[in-house]
Amino acid sequence: MINIESVSKSFKSLRAVDNLSLTIPAGQFLALLGPNGAGKTTLVEMVEGLQTPDSGQITLFGLTWARHGSQIRAKLGLSLQETRFVDKLTVRETLELFGSFYGLPRARSQEMLRLVDLEAKASTYTVHLSGGQRQRLALGVAVMHRPELLILDEPTTGLDPNARRDLWQILLDLKRQTGTTLILTTHYMEEAEQLCDRIVIMDQGKILADGTLAQLLAQYAQGEVITYGTGAGPTDGPELAAQLAQLPGYLAHHALSPTDGLSHQGQLLVQDLATALPALLELLKTLQVPLLQIGSRKKTLDDLFVAMTGRNLQG
Template sequence: MGAEITAEGLVMTYGDVRAVDGVSFTVASGEFFGLLGPNGAGKTTTLEMVEGLRRPQSGSVRIDDHIPSKREPELQRRMGVQLQASSFFERLTAREQLDTFGALYGVAAGRTDEMLEQVGLVDKADDRTEDLSGGQKQRLSIACALIHDPDVVFLDEPTAALDPQARRNLWDVLRSINDSGRTVILTTHYMDEAEALCDRVAIMDAGRILELDTPAALVRGLDAPVRISVAPGTLDADEARAMAGSDDVADEESGLTITTRDPARILTELAHRDALDGLSVKGASLEDVFLDLTGREYRA
């Protein structure tokens, strides 16, 4: 179960656009690895080269001892792929779709019921796929990728179009996939998703990897201030500004927000003033790292 993935110097160009520009990374067997980046960063193209759907113009990919672009049947049976855009056989129900995908791999029929349960589509089993919502189609696409119990799973924005409850439920499915020893590579625009699921993440932009590490290490490396919010009427703004360690104070209707790089000192002082009721502390997140590296301008 699981597979080791090695990508070295991957390059892919489209005309004058260098979509992937010398990307290298390794994924350990059983690791949950994330590829993050704004629109057009090269995530999907990189993933397609690792999956073997595109042959790199230069560079190489290996999954264990196999080259994905050679389309070796032995390797293909070990891979599960969920593409960014779902495509299903016309006029088939959700159950029939899974039965068909399973039959391609010689999977026993009972596996279909198991997958419908796992992705929460039991009540939609007999609905045609064209009648499913966007989120339901996304979950069915993931079930099709997992029907043959692969060793390595590629997920391209798997929770796009899902509501918050469905996203969190699907996180449990993805964790269980990884916990069983499978290697998982994920692309996503949701930083909280990457932070919650991934062992390591690579942040890409303009076809290159800008940073690669664990989410926690990337957040620590940002050296961002902490924002401490207190409830209205708890503390006077001038008192807050005079506190040792206070860098900035925002006085709003919802309460005071103290920005600091010495949160321990501020929290100790607030405790002495009996001002901890309704307090909240917000440090840096992976989203802050992402914006710091890729900028805040709009990407079409």
């Protein structure tokens, strides 16, 4: 029902979106996951009709922006990366103002206050809202006319973990209660994992991977992750890295923080934990590198991204 076909958009010589195709069926919750600069905003703004593709085609519900702008607008709810409200309006007045644009009954504002959990803030001026409350209000505004397609650009960026979780809960409730299609951009893998049926990983204007969480992780099923942190020892970073590469079942190594040449932190991808871990401990002992922390964990979408690009999602 949303069809993006061979769409490109450049800014001077920079290809922000590079010959990208994507079809999104009705009712799907889709995450566009990628680091800063991946092209997520440019892509969704073309879907939203705010930017025009250099080439390619976008249809929404079989309609195009060039020919059916007002019809599309009525079906679309969106919140931009930065939301601005009128400072001198209260939360309730803001919802009523947007409701009046859509010709909605006043009762809808009350319903939205409940949905986004802002009843206690109804009489607060928007300028006094916290970041999380602002984003919840932006969501309330975006969904009040019951759009068929909701597009949220980085709805929780900069929010603290509690505020982020509150917003997730509201979106999950919305998913249960409505048939809305959602396109959500984020650079938080947890957000994509928690909320979305389908995850499209984007980098440098292109799609790197596309599937359910399980499908994406299965593409990277090989190996287990060991995280480690060491204190100062006689071994420098390059030498340690060279030694780690000799471990049994070694697949990859990723130094996490810039080291002072003495202490190290990083993660190792190995074939089999039970073989690699004892060998690692033995190696560190031999090298006289004091071990401060060691752990193993499940593989994540960030591991997948690192494997594909050599960079972290939140780099």
